[in-house]
Amino acid sequence: MDMNEIKEIFFQECEEQLAELESGLLKLNDGDRDPETVNAVFRAVHSIKGGAGAFGLEELVAFAHVFETTLDCVRSNKLEPNQDVLKVMLKSADVLADLVTCSRDGGSVEESRTRGLVKELEALANGEALPAAEAPKAAKPVAAAPAKPTDDSGFQPIPFTFDGFGEEENVVEQFTYEVTFKPTRELYSKGNEAALLLRDLSRFGEMGIACDMDQLPALENMDPEASYFGWKISITTPKSEEEVRAVFEFAEWDCELEVKPAEASEGEELPMIPVPFDLSALDDEPAEPTPQTETAATEEASANVVKAVNAAVEKKESAAAAAAAAAAATQNNAAAAASSAGQTIRVDLDRVDRLINLVGELVINQAMLSQSVIENDNNGVSSINMGLEELQQLTREIQDSVMAIRAQPVKPVFQRMSRIVREVADMVGKQIRLVTEGENTEVDKTVIDKIAEPLTHMIRNAVDHGIESPEKREAAGKDPEGTIKLSAKHRSGRILIELQDDGGGINRERVKQKAIDNDLISPDANLSDEEIDNLIFAPGFSTADKISDISGRGVGMDVVKRSIQALGGRISISSRPGLGSTFTMSLPLTLAVLDGMVVTVAGQTLVVPLTAIVETLQPEASAIHSFGANQRLISIRNSFCPLVDVGRILNFRTNQANPVDGVALLVESEGGGQRALMVDAIQGQRQVVIKSLEANYTHVPGIAAATILGDGRVALILDVDAVVGASRGQSLKPEMSLAAAG
Amino acid sequence: MSVSYAVKSLSQGARELIAFRIGDQEFCVNIMSVREIRGWTQATPMPHAPAYVRGVINLRGAVLPIIDMSARLGMKETEPTQRHVIIVAQVKSKVVGLLVEAVSDILTITDDNIQPVPEVSSDLEKQYARGILAIDKRMICLIELEALFPEKAHDKESEAA
Known part of the structure; x- marks a missing residue:
């Protein structure tokens, strides 16, 4: 494994940490004050910093460090994580995400941006009242920050390295700590070395160490990679407990670590009490009795001592209970972390795909085998038959589980959206909250990869056009902060994604006027509200009067609709004036399978995507009309629709088939308008697995992809749009291909 | 041929070729590009494909185009029977099936065995032939698959068709 590969892994992990960081912050933003959430956020930044340090990514380390310091203040309850x-x-x-991206792909983040934020973070860490004083309305804290004098040229992360820690421990006093350190196997597997940690610790002061070998098994039972040793260390040092803990900072989650102050200098009176000794308790209690001992009688003194001891013991008990609870909590967290770490593995997508291919082949093979056994076995009750049935069930189950491997929650895409909302809202000066729901809904990886773009576009649109400005909203009696709700759920074998805003809704008058101006509809067209709403999906329609930076880059909702259709999905809009609009997208759960109609054309088996078919009909001779030299139209409920002979378009036959002998599939194509595709016969509907033709061959005009049918033969999947296009006279040349649906 | 012999000769710059028959002619290709050899199965014809593309078959879940080598080398189209075989070969990033009459031999040769291609008038032969082998009084033509299927070959051919 070379350095680049390791670096690649680091960046992959960064992605995960960033996602964790963002989701944690959003949780905090929603009022979650669970210390574990804060810890998770802290851990994420800390891990990025650690990794970045190893690769010498200075900029990233510096920023992560400042960020981490501020987060530590939150962690230690010195800073209240309020909205600002x-x-x-x-x-x-x-910015951290941008820095990671820049470190990976090159480029740089604007220094002013980083520096401004560093200032703000430092201010927060130092407890300055910046958010309260300078940004009471939380309107533009960023704009305010860079205006502050920036006298030092670069940020220096060093000044507050340990400011946050051990302030109260300024006395040069020697403490003795009992450290129990038991690494787990993860510690070693991450390349940490216990001996080095112990050596670091020994630099703090005088140290006594004992190795705990109780768990060492017999040689034949030994797992070479397991961790069996633990150490008990007793160290006397002027450092604080935090500093001692800091030695184990990078190993913290991979070991059992207990650091407790051992008996302090004056604690010799109580050597028999084995509970952890709380230094702060001692500071409080003996402070009173000590000056008294000079004057008071011995009995009194002893009584006082007994009292103090009792009180101390009481305190210690509660402290011990608290410590035990805390320890239990950490253990739980560690267990949770360990189990969640054990639940996922990183697998190359190609391997999963290969597995899916093989399982697909297994299913086909099993079907073929069953077929031939049934044909050759007359009594039909042989044990082979029963075995085959079990095999069939098993293969089904294997197929389902393999498909599930590719399924991923939509969460990462949704999280990306929250950033877009933040940025765009800042740009246009609106206050918008993104609420997500059902982000754990799972859908195939290919779908996830492809919905991000149309979704981004729609979110930008919603922020830019959907939600009104705060003033307008207030005037309308609404909360000045707009809400965009993004939700995902499963419905009847598809995933339903809804994007809802509580903005002004579609301005139907304007939409209609615009459509008339753009010659999309005639001025006297009588359209229902729904029809007007759907005009925004029409090609060449854009409501933005002026092209803004955010939306209206020449691409409109028609592009969104097209890309969703290309995924085999549908999109619709419903809007209520003054209350907002809802976009509903329904997408297939996977792009690896497709619902198709299996048809016969000129002796060949073809699959037509079911999403394209409006209806099927058996043409009657009287409904067929010749039109011009070689065009034919079919009349359906008094409207005429061109007939397209699929066999001829694909060059499967040279002379036209007689429509009466076949079946017409009424399809709706991309450019609107219906066509009747003539096929010879319908074999049935089936879910088919999509196979690429391009992988080993090349793109074939008129064909979207291929599939393998139950008999093991390859069948081609028709590219309806390209075939319809060809019937309009566009040639089916590869470079003219419209086969985006593949 | 013993294994040790093969190893020895391979280490001396020898290479192994797989020879196949089309009509009364023999050809050979580098064995390293051959993945497997399988019997003929009916292929699904492709629309708008050049004549030498017989169609596609299912090779354990992958869609494999079948090239009629006879037609591709400018001879008459093959009428495949059960006895025809498909040589599954890797050509650059793609995997294709070559329809041939039969696999005849596996040859271990050194570069000394390869004679240059004589001057012929046809461009097609010049395009793919890389040498001629004389083995047991047979003439075997060494062909280079990459030259037969340059990366963009299919596009050009289908445009032309």
Whole structure:
């Protein structure tokens, strides 16, 4: 494994950490005050910093360090994570993500942006009242920050390295700690070395160490990669407990670590009490009795001591209980972390795809085998038959589980959207909250990869056009903060994604006027509200009067609709004036399978995507009309629709088939308008697995992809749009191909 | 041929070729590009494909185009029977099936065995032939698959068709 590969893994992990960071911050933003959430956020930044340090990514380390320091203040409850603080943090998370991207792909983040945020973070960490004083309305804290004097040229992460820690421990005093350190196997597998950690610790002061070998098994039972040793260390040092813990910082989650102050200097009176000794408890209690001992009688003194001891013991008990609870909590967290780490593995997508291919082949093979056994076995009750039935069930199950491997929650895409909302809202000066729902809904990886783009576009649209400005909203009696709701759920074998805004809804008058101006409809057209709403999907329609930076880059909702259709999905809009609009997208759960109609054309088996078919009909001779030299039209309920002979378009036959002998599939094509595709016969409907033709061959005009049918033969999947296009006289040449649906 | 012999000769710059028959002619290709050899199965014809593309078959879940080598080398189209075989070969990034009459031999040769191609008038032969082998009084033509199927070959051919 070379350095680049390791670096690649680091960046992959960064992606995960960034996602964790963002989701944690958003949770905090929603009022979650669970210490574990704060810890998770802290951990994410910390891991990025650690990794970046290893690769010498200075810029990233520097920023992550400042960020981490501020987060540590939140972690230690010195900083209340209120809305303003979180706003800065969310922005910092964005910048951190950008820095990671820049480190990977080259390029750089604007220094002013980083520096501004560093200032803000530092201010927060130092407890300055920046958010309260300078940004009371949380309107533009970013704009305010860079205006502050920036006298030092670069940020220096060093000044506050340990400011946050051990402030109260300024006395040069020697403490003795009992450290129990038991690494788990993960510690070693991550390349940490216990001996080095112990050596670091030994630099702090005088150290006694004992190795705990109780768990060492007999040689024949030994797992070479397991961790069997633990150490008990007793160290006397002027450092604070935090500093001692900091030695184990990078190993913290991969070991059992207990650091507790051992008996302190004056604690010799109580050597028999084995519970952890709380230093702060001692500071409080003996402070009173000590000056008294000079004057008071011995009994009194002893009574006092007993009292103090009792109180101390009481305190210790509660402290011990608290410590135990805390330890239990950490253990739980560690267990949770360990189990979640054990639940996922990183697998190359190609391997999964290969597995899916093989399982697909297994299913076909099994079907063929069953077929031949049934044909050759007359009594039909042989044990082979029963075995085959079991095999069939097993292969089905294997297929389902393999498909499930590719399924991923939509969460990462949704999280990306929240950043887009933040950025675009800032740009246009609107206050918008993104609420997500059902982000754990799972869908095939290919779908996830492809919905991000149309979704981004729609979100930008919703922020730019959907939600009104705060003033307008207030005037309309609405919350000045707009809400965009993004939700996902499964419905009847498809995934339903809804994007809902509480903005002004579609301005139907304007949409209609625009459509008339753009010659999309005639001025006297009588359209229902729904029809007007759907005009925004028409090609060449864009409501933005002026092209803004955010939306209206020449691509409109028609592109969104097209890309969703290309995925085999549908999109619709419903809008209520003054209350907002809802876009509903329904997408297939996977792009690997397709619902198709299996048809016969000129002796060949073809598959027509079911989403394209409006209806099927058996033409009657009287409904067929010749039109011109070699065009034919079919009349359907008094409207005429061109007939397209699929066999001829694909060069499967040279002379026209008689429509009466075949079946017409009424399809709706991309450019609108219906066509009747003539095929010879319908074999049935089937879910087919899509296979690429391009992988080993080349793109074939008129054909979207291929599939393998139950008999093991390859069948071609028709590219309806290209075939319809060809019937309009566009040639079916590869470079003219319209086969985007593949 | 013993294994040790093969190893020895391979180490001396020898290479192994797989020879196949089309009509009364013999050809050979580098064995390293051959993935497997399988019997003929009916292929699904492709629309708008050049005449030498017989169609596609299912090779354990992958769609494999079948090239009629006879037609591709400018001879008459094959009428495949059960006895015809498909040589599954890797050509650059793609995997194709070559329809031939039969696989006849596996040859281990060194570069000394390869004679240059004589001057012929046809461009097609010049395009793919890389040498001629004389083995047991047979003449075997060494062909280079990459030259037969340059990366963009299919597009050009289908445009022309």
